[in-house]
Amino acid sequence: MNRNLTPVSLAIFDLDNTLINGDSDYLWGQFLVEQGIVDKTYYESENARFYQAYKAGTLDIRAFLAFSLAPLATHSRKRLHEWRNRFIDEKIKPIMLPSAHGLIRRHFDAGDTLLCITATNSFVTEPIIALYGIPNILATVPQQVNGQFTGRVTGTPCFQEGKVSNLDRWLEKTGHTLENSWFYTDSHNDLLLLEQVDHPVAVDPDDKLRQIAAKHDWPVISLRDQPTN
DSSP states (O other): OOSOOOOOSEEEEOOTTTTBSSOHHHHHHHHHHHTTSSOHHHHHHHHHHHHHHHHHTOOOHHHHHHHHSGGGGGSOHHHHHHHHHHHIIIIIGGGBOHHHHHHHHHHHHTTOEEEEEEEEEHHHHHHHHHHHTOOEEEEEEEEEETTEEEEEEESSOSSTHHHHHHHHHHHHHHOOOOTTOEEEESOGGGHHHHTTSSEEEEESOOHHHHHHHHHHTOOEEOSSSSOOO
């Protein structure tokens, strides 16, 4: 991607398997298993089952969130933050992509507003997005009462049509528009949002999205090769 970018109002990035070479939601579940925080047999099996459903486009997001957010409700915030710090160091930093940093920097230098939108919950994703220097994030929000996670969700999960509705509310709140906007993602689960922007880009896409991108003549790029300067 050596072409010059025309200044745009909004550059939107998916996170999992787009800006990182892996899925932070799935990896967080595996980290909990490896640390003995959750039951290995049950949790590992369910984590894999939900991840396969996500890739197939058949994920029941409410059922998955009831599963994935439950561990947050059973431990103190202090302990959760300690685990999350280790998770970021051990699982996330090794799969961050230099080309993703370069792409983000190009949009930043062009004066664009940067936004990450992800189905993975904000407890897991906020520090990852901060490492990339993206100032705005829309993610699934775990409910809190008196500073303690409840295992439930606040608002609409940021998944499929939920990404669109959460983005619509954010646009109304901030005054931004989708005029001349970009969206980068790997997943066919994001088709509804890809259809909303002026510049949809498939990034290391899954097979379904690759076929859709070819049909619509959308650009297909990889962030898993050389840095994008």
